[in-house]
Amino acid sequence: MNRVVIGAYWGDEGKGKIVDLLASDSDWVVRFNGGDNAGHTILVNGRKVVLHILPSGVLQGKNAAIGPDVFFNPKSFFADIKEVESKGFRLAGRVVVDDRAHVIMPYHIALDMSHENSGRRIGTTGKGIGPVAKDKASRREDITIHDLLFDIGKIREVVAAKENELVRNGIICQGEADDYAESLVREYSSYASLLKPFVGNVMYILNNALATGQSILVEAAQGTLLDIVHGTRPFVTSSNTTSGGAFANLGLNPKLFRIIGIVKAYPTRVGEGLFPTEMDDEFGKQVQMDGFEFGATTGRVRRIGMPDFVALSYSAAVNGVDEWVVTKLDVLAGKEFTAAVSYEKDGQVSSEFPSRLDGWKPVYNGRTYYFDKFSEDQAMAMVEMGFDALPDGIKDFLKDLVMHTRVPVSMVSLGPERGVTVIKNVLERTKGWLDGPR
Numbered sequence: 172m173n174r175v176v177i178g179a180y181w182g183d184e185g186k187g188k189i190v191d192l193l194a195s196d197s198d199w200v201v202r203f204n205g206g207d208n209a210g211h212t213i214l215v216n217g218r219k220v221v222l223h224i225l226p227s228g229v230l231q232g233k234n235a236a237i238g239p240d241v242f243f244n245p246k247s248f249f250a251d252i253k254e255v256e257s258k259g260f261r262l263a264g265r266v267v268v269d270d271r272a273h274v275i276m277p278y279h280i281a282l283d284m285s286h287e288n289s290g291r292r293i294g295t296t297g298k299g300i301g302p303v304a305k306d307k308a309s310r311r312e313d314i315t316i317h318d319l320l321f322d323i324g325k326i327r328e329v330v331a332a333k334e335n336e337l338v339r340n341g342i343i344c345q346g347e348a349d350d351y352a353e354s355l356v357r358e359y360s361s362y363a364s365l366l367k368p369f370v371g372n373v374m375y376i377l378n379n380a381l382a383t384g385q386s387i388l389v390e391a392a393q394g395t396l397l398d399i400v401h402g403t404r405p406f407v408t409s410s411n412t413t414s415g416g417a418f419a420n421l422g423l424n425p426k427l428f429r430i431i432g433i434v435k436a437y438p439t440r441v442g443e444g445l446f447p448t449e450m451d452d453e454f455g456k457q458v459q460m461d462g463f464e465f466g467a468t469t470g471r472v473r474r475i476g477m478p479d480f481v482a483l484s485y486s487a488a489v490n491g492v493d494e495w496v497v498t499k500l501d502v503l504a505g506k507e508f509t510a511a512v513s514y515e516k517d518g519q520v521s522s523e524f525p526s527r528l529d530g531w532k533p534v535y536n537g538r539t540y541y542f543d544k545f546s547e548d549q550a551m552a553m554v555e556m557g558f559d560a561l562p563d564g565i566k567d568f569l570k571d572l573v574m575h576t577r578v579p580v581s582m583v584s585l586g587p588e589r590g591v592t593v594i595k596n597v598l599e600r601t602k603g604w605l606d607g608p609r
């Protein structure tokens with residue numbers, strides 16, 4: 172079975188946990204988008220691993236690939252390898268990085284920070300993503316892994332071409348460009364030697380793997396609403412975060428894959444940008460605390476919202492989602508919550524997610540969902556017994572989610588640990604709702 176896992180909201184849905192779990196029966200785990208702006212936290216028997224650029228399935232000893240449209244920071248790549256090994260896991264499979272991937276250079280990070288401080292903030296992670304994407308699109312001022320290996324002198328040309336921009340943003344002073352370029356050439360020559368054993372052609376490697384019957388699990392970074400095209404522009408990231416992006420960027424046949432959408436029980440958002448169901452109140456604060464909603468990459472507080480079926484229907488359509496995995500329901504235990512089913516602006520009500528959110532307010536479905544808090548042992552009993560043992564409040568919420576988005580649920584995550592995930596009978600029962608009366 173080949174799968175693409177995407178985030179349904181604004182990122183941090185728990186993709187890392189679910190990819191780690193699903194990787195047990197995949198041969199390859201693959202990243203196709205974003206860069207080290209991503210932060211995926213995985214918890215296995217009390218050991219916590221945070222990955223930024225390696226795909227999450229590596230803890231299961233699988234082959235790992237980083238595709239040609241990933242923005243690649245060599246420092247983060249080696250830091251991730253160290254993180255995995257220092258936590259007692261082994262990179263047992265191959266690790267391949269495509270030579271077409273664009274390299275994040277120190278000036279991309281400095282430019283990102285400079286733009287953020289200019290007063291027109293996006294609230295970025297400060298990892299240089301916007302500036303490296305801009306250079307990629309320019310086609311002349313970009314540095315790829317191939318360049319590092321075979322044409323490192325290109326760094327001098329690029330720094331010369333960008334000199335005015337670097338001076339204007341206070342990254343170098345007038346007359347310093349040559350020295351700056353030489354220091355980069357030295358630093359990145361050493362990365363080139365270290366990277367050599369990992370470099371390959373990911374498109375061919377994956378297609379050959381498929382041809383020999385191996386299976387592939389693709390992990391998206393970020394979430395659908397941060398997509399450069401379909402997201403809440405301008406407060407988005409600079410790459411495709413949706414399933415179509417996975418196929419376009421990796422060069423894989425979409426017909427061979429199932430699309431899995433990760434839905435956090437409540438949406439969160441880091442950085443700037445409108446957030447229709449945002450709960451800036453006691454409920455929001457409690458969820459923030461109980462769900463430990465602090466960014467894995469920047470440590471920033473994540474903003475909290477009520478469940479939003481308008482956004483999820485949009486995500487289902489944009490990605491062609493086959494099944495949802497719902498995470499962090501345990502965080503909503505003991506709290507009353509509801510769900511948005513349409514948006515309203517100037518008396519007009521719409522079930523569509525608008526291209527610009529200005530002025531749109533959520534309309535809730537008038538239902539209140541509630542279930543009591545449960546212990547870890549009780550959660551494990553639900554894992555053991557499956558869907559039927561879930562509290563009624565969870566089932567009610569899942570039913571409305573499924574009926575509204577017309578997508579069944581295949582798993583329910585009730586804690587950060589790999590094993591605290593209810594799978595038994597979930598897809599079967601939730602599909603049954605779609606087959607029954609509306």
Ligand code: GDP
Binds near residue numbers: 184188210467501
């Ligand atoms: P990602 O970027 O989508 O991989 O998500 P993050 O790893 O940034 O954020 C999700 C956080 O929630 C991580 O700290 C996970 O360990 C944690 N998590 C994942 N699933 C669950 C769950 O079902 N319950 C709880 N309480 N935490 C979860």
Ligand code: IMO
Binds near residue numbers: 299
């Ligand atoms: P994962 O993979 C949550 C957000 C930033 C900012 C916007 C643009 O962990 O879900 P960027 O640095 O990409 O230019 O920032 O996108 N953002 C994320 N938010 N999770 C992420 O990744 C994110 N990656 C970027 O906070 O609002």
Ligand code: MG
Binds near residue numbers: 182183184209212
């Ligand atoms: Mg994250």
